[in-house]
Amino acid sequence: MSGNPTKSWRILVINPGSTSTKVAVFENEKAVYSETVAHPHEEIAAFPGISDQYRYRLDAVLSFLAQHGIALQSLDAVVGRGGILQPLSSGTYAINERMLKELSRPDKDRDHVSNLAALIARRVADEAGVPAFVVDPVCVDEFEPLARVSGLPEVERRSLSHALSLKSAGRKVARELGRRYEELDLVIVHMGGGISVSAHRHGRMVDVNQALDGTGPFSPERVGGLPIGDVMRLSFSGSYTYEELFRRLTREGGLLAHLGTNDAREVEERVRQGDGHARLIYEAMAYQIAKEIGLMSTVLFGQVDAIVLTGNLAYSEMLVSWIRQRVDWIAPVYVYPGQDEMLALAQGALRVMRGEEEVKEY
Numbered sequence: 266m267s268g269n270p271t272k273s274w275r276i277l278v279i280n281p282g283s284t285s286t287k288v289a290v291f292e293n294e295k296a297v298y299s300e301t302v303a304h305p306h307e308e309i310a311a312f313p314g315i316s317d318q319y320r321y322r323l324d325a326v327l328s329f330l331a332q333h334g335i336a337l338q339s340l341d342a343v344v345g346r347g348g349i350l351q352p353l354s355s356g357t358y359a360i361n362e363r364m365l366k367e368l369s370r371p372d373k374d375r376d377h378v379s380n381l382a383a384l385i386a387r388r389v390a391d392e393a394g395v396p397a398f399v400v401d402p403v404c405v406d407e408f409e410p411l412a413r414v415s416g417l418p419e420v421e422r423r424s425l426s427h428a429l430s431l432k433s434a435g436r437k438v439a440r441e442l443g444r445r446y447e448e449l450d451l452v453i454v455h456m457g458g459g460i461s462v463s464a465h466r467h468g469r470m471v472d473v474n475q476a477l478d479g480t481g482p483f484s485p486e487r488v489g490g491l492p493i494g495d496v497m498r499l500s501f502s503g504s505y506t507y508e509e510l511f512r513r514l515t516r517e518g519g520l521l522a523h524l525g526t527n528d529a530r531e532v533e534e535r536v537r538q539g540d541g542h543a544r545l546i547y548e549a550m551a552y553q554i555a556k557e558i559g560l561m562s563t564v565l566f567g568q569v570d571a572i573v574l575t576g577n578l579a580y581s582e583m584l585v586s587w588i589r590q591r592v593d594w595i596a597p598v599y600v601y602p603g604q605d606e607m608l609a610l611a612q613g614a615l616r617v618m619r620g621e622e623e624v625k626e627y
Contacts, residue, residue, distance in 0.1 A: 272618075272619075273292055273293055274291075274292070274293055274341045274342065274614075274615060274618050274619075275290065275291070275292050275339055275340055275341050276290070276291045276292075276340070276341060276342045276343070276344060276611050276614050276615065276618075277289075277290055277326075277330075277335075277340050277342070277343045277344070277386075277389065278290075278291060278343075278344050278345075278607050278610045278611050278614075279326055279343065279344070279345040279346070279382050279385050279386050279389075280345070280346045280382060280606055280607060280610065281322050281346065281378050281379065281381045281382050281385075282378060282457060282458055283309075283378055283457070283458030283459065283485075283486060283516070283527075284303065284304055284306070284309070284458055284485075284486075284527060284528075285301050285302055285303050285304055286301075286302045286304065286322050286325045286326065287299075287300075287301050287302075287606075287607055288300055288302065288325070288326050288329040289607045289611075290333070290335055290340075291607075291608075291611040293615065294608065294611065294612065294615070296607065296608070296611075298329075298333045298335065299607065300329055302325045302328075302329065304321075304325075306521070306526075306527060308321075309516075313508075314376050314508075315376045315377060315378050315380070315381070316369070316370075316376055316380065316381070318378070318381060319381055319384055319385070322381050322385060323385050323388060323389075326385055326389065327389075337389065337392050337393035338393060338394075340389075340390075340393045340395050341395055341618065342390070342395050342396050342397070342398065342614050342618060343386040343387075343389050343390040343393065343395060343396075343397045343398075344357075344386060344397070344398045344399065344400060344610045344611065344613065344614040345360070345382030345383050345385060345386035345397070345398075345399050345610070346379050346382040346399065346400075346402075346403075346429060346606065346610060347379060347382070347383065347399035347400065347401060347402020347403060347404070347405075347428075347429070348368045348377060348379045348380035348381070348382060348383055348399070348402060348403065348404075349368075349375040349377045349379065349380060349402075349403055349404055349425060349477075350364060350367055350368070350402055350404050350627060351367075351404065352404050352405075352406035352423075352424065353402065353404060353405065353406065353625075353627065354405070354406075354625075355401050355405050355407070355428070355432065356400075356401070356613075356622070356625045357398050357399075357400045357613040357614060357616060357617050357622060357624055357625060358398060358399050358400075358402070358624070358625045358626065358627050359396065359397070359398060359624050359625070359626055359627075360383045360386060360387045360390075360397040360398060360399060361626060361627055363627055364383055364399075364627045365383065365384065365387060368380040368381075368383050368384055369384060377403070377477060379402070379403050382399065383397070383399050386398070386399070398613065398614050398617065398624070400429060400609065400610050400612075400613030400614065401428045401429040401432055401609070401613065402428065402429075403425055403426060403427065403428055403429075404424065404425060404428075405424065405426075405428035405432075405470070406423075406424040407424065407469040407470045407471060408422070408424050408471060408472065409471050409472075412424075412471060412472045412564075422475070422479075423475055423479075424470070424473060425473075425475050425476065425477055425479075426455070426461040426463060426470070426473040426474075426475075426476055427455035427457070427459070427461040427476065427576070428470065429606050429609050429610065430455040430457075430461075430575060430576060430604045430605070430606050430609075431453045431455055431461060431463050431465075431470060431473070431575075432470070432609070433575075433604070433605040433606060433608075433609040434453050434455070434573045434575040434601055434604075434605070435449070435451055435453055435465050435468075435573065437573075437601055437605065438451065438453075438571050438573050438599050438601075441599065442570070442571065445468075446465075446468050447467055447468030448467065448468075449465070449467070449468075449570045449571070450464075450465065450466050450467070450565045450568050450569055450570050451464075451465040451569065451570060451571055451572070451573060452464055452465075452558050452561045452562055452565070452569055452571075452572045452573070452595075452596070453465060453572075453573040453575070454554060454557075454558065454572070454573065454574050454575065454576075455476075455575055455576045455604070456484075456554065456574060456575070456576035456577070456578035456579055456584075457484070457485075457576040457577050457578060457604075458484060458485055458486055458487070458527065459476040459477060459484050459486075459487050460474075460476055460481060460482050460483075460484040460487075460489075460554060460576075460578075461473055461474060461476040461481070462474050462481055462482070462554065462557040462558060462560075462561055463561065464561040464562075464564040464565055466564075466565060471564065472561060472564045473561075474490075474557060477515055478511070478514060478515050481553075481557050482550060482553030482554045482556070482557055483518060483519040483520075483549075483550060483553060484519045484520070484550070485519050485520045485521060485527035485528075485529060485578075486515075486516055486517065486518060486519050486520065486521045486527045487514070487515055487516075487518050487519050488513075488514045488515075488518030488519060488522070489518075489519070489553060491514075496514075519550070520532055520546065520547070520550065523542075523546040524542075524543055524546055529547075529577075529578055529581055529584065530581075532546075532547050533547065533581055533583050533584075536583065547583070547584065548587055550584070551584050551587035551588050551591075552587070552591070554588050555587075555588050555591035555592050558572060558588070558591075558592045558595070559591075559592065559595070562595050562596075567595070569595055569596035570596060571596050571597050571598075571599055572592055572593075572595060572596050572597070572598045572599070573598075573599045573600075573601065574588065574598065574599070574600045574601070575600075575601045575602070575603075575604055575605075576602075576603070576604055577602070577603060577604070579600050579601065579602040579603070580602040580603065585600055
């Protein structure tokens with residue numbers, strides 16, 4: 266796709282997360298309108314599956330546009346966070362029919378909130394008559410062969426992560442260090458509704474825990490790694506269907522299961538008020554994150570230029586301090602609260618619109 270490098274482009278960015286939908290309108294790299302639409306747990310819990318939230322999330326995006334008086338015809342492109350597709354290389358992809366077909370009818374273990382972004386982006390883009398993209402989907406795969414091997418030949422370790430946020434944070438710390446991302450060895454942690462802890466060697470994410478339904482620390486609503494025998498006993502206990510147990514493990518675990526809330530701000534306030542149980546669970550999450558950072562450091566032979574913490578949980582000074590106490594002997598710790606995912610999505614679309622990068626086809 267050839268483009269105009271000097272034109273001002275208006276881009277709608279859509280990023281659904283487990284507990285909110287972030288929406289923004291960018292004019293080039295500047296966000297002129299931005300909002301995080303919160304989705305209370307009781308509203309989300311009313312939907313049988315994540316794919317059933319499509320209309321609910323689409324309405325949130327359309328309401329945002331209406332509130333700010335943004336006409337669809339004023340947009341030049343729409344970009345969404347990528348969903349769980351087949352493994353692919355990093356880059357900006359046009360939302361094509363094959364992608365829509367896969368994301369609209371996901372397998373049971375691929376029913377993830379990021380799938381909705383492409384569906385919503387394409388719907389809005391079609392009405393506006395503009396192109397629709399995804400950038401660095403969660404299935405970006407840069408694993409080396411060693412990282413794929415599990416203890417069973419039938420089960421391969423997969424690269425499913427908050428790739429967009431992790432890559433963006435890597436480039437950000439590189440700028441702060443005055444070096445190129447491709448020169449550094451980094452351990453980068455995205456901490457949100459799910460938690461991804463990743464090892465980056467010279468610009469490639471060579472290992473990461475499977476944050477949705479696999480390994481790693483528990484998060485505000487995911488269970489993280491569990492003893493396989495105990496999971497098998499739960500599976501065959503007769504207490505759960507497959508769908509019920511999968512939901513329990515991926516949407517009703519972690520802080521929510523222990524404390525009845527997935528809001529870390531509420532948990533932190535309870536800790537400050539002297540709630541000992543809340544402190545135990547919240548500090549245990551920090552403990553597990555720190556352990557996973559140590560694990561990823563071994564992937565890099567202990568040669569770590571920096572440890573980076575990003576995502577909305579990085580706003581929690583309490584959580585960050587507990588993690589820092591356990592890992593700052595490995596490497597300097599850099600904290601970028603929130604995330605640059607919205608800007609990273611806009612920039613991915615801009616590179617294509619400006620002709621700086623070829624759009625990829627799925």
